[in-house]
Amino acid sequence: MTDRAAIGLVAAALISIVALRARALTWGGAAAATVIGTLSVAAGWSWGALLVLYFVSSTLLSRTGRERKEMRTGSIVSKGGARDAVQVLANGALFAAAAVANMIRPDIRWIALGAGALAASAADTWATEIGTLSEGDPWSVLTWRRVAAGTSGAASVPGSLAMIAGALFVGMLIFALGWTVQVAARVAAGGVVGAMVDTVLGATVQSRRWCEQCARETERMTHDCGTTTRPARGLQWVDNDLVNFLSNTAGGMLAALLLR
Numbered sequence: 001m002t003d004r005a006a007i008g009l010v011a012a013a014l015i016s017i018v019a020l021r022a023r024a025l026t027w028g029g030a031a032a033a034t035v036i037g038t039l040s041v042a043a044g045w046s047w048g049a050l051l052v053l054y055f056v057s058s059t060l061l062s063r064t065g066r067e068r069k070e071m072r073t074g075s076i077v078s079k080g081g082a083r084d085a086v087q088v089l090a091n092g093a094l095f096a097a098a099a100v101a102n103m104i105r106p107d108i109r110w111i112a113l114g115a116g117a118l119a120a121s122a123a124d125t126w127a128t129e130i131g132t133l134s135e136g137d138p139w140s141v142l143t144w145r146r147v148a149a150g151t152s153g154a155a156s157v158p159g160s161l162a163m164i165a166g167a168l169f170v171g172m173l174i175f176a177l178g179w180t181v182q183v184a185a186r187v188a189a190g191g192v193v194g195a196m197v198d199t200v201l202g203a204t205v206q207s208r209r210w211c212e213q214c215a216r217e218t219e220r221m222t223h224d225c226g227t228t229t230r231p232a233r234g235l236q237w238v239d240n241d242l243v244n245f246l247s248n249t250a251g252g253m254l255a256a257l258l259l260r
Helices: 002-021 029-044 045-063 066-073 085-104 108-133 158-177 181-204 241-257
Strands: 209-212 216-218 229-235
Touching: 002 029, 002 045, 029 045, 029 085, 045 085, 045 108, 045 158, 066 108, 085 108, 085 241, 108 181, 108 241, 158 181, 158 229, 181 241
Parallel strands: none
Antiparallel strands: 209 216, 209 229
């Protein structure tokens, strides 16, 4: 375990440096990713491989059509571009915690918990990235009215199909890395449900703000026009990172409970 942890530290640091130079991570994000990667490899090679494959696939997908996506969502989303430490922890902290728990007391449900959280994150990422690239605006799941691309709590047909594909992708990785088909199926199911929880929370409790100058809803404290926005609806302390963490936790817990 000690040797794996040392190798994991070196490998995670190298991958984080590459991601930092590619502007996929900030310095804080790289530090958080290094810690999560080290703990994952310490739990087992398959744990580390799963995390790396999830991260690489999500990063590549996020960078596909980046300019077009920024044009469509830049005035709405509060964070874009390189992921910071909070974003990395929101998506990877539960996986790292499950890895540590598995080292202390091995149980198949720990990988279901951690991988279910990754599957929910992947499902949400795939839905967002592919849905944003598709033509047309999505619908709000709260009002079923068309909303601007990038709006939290919205859905589209391409995005929904991508959501399922993202969860299945992590499930297939689980099977390919040596876990059983039963674990893989429950991880994929947790991923789909977790992403759905993300959409519902995004539509209901996530903070929304309003730009008086542009008369537009946004998640940004300062709109792209330079105007300071005011609270509009939702809970002001619930941001996208917290919604991601809660939905990933829901996906992981469901996957673990389904293995009982």
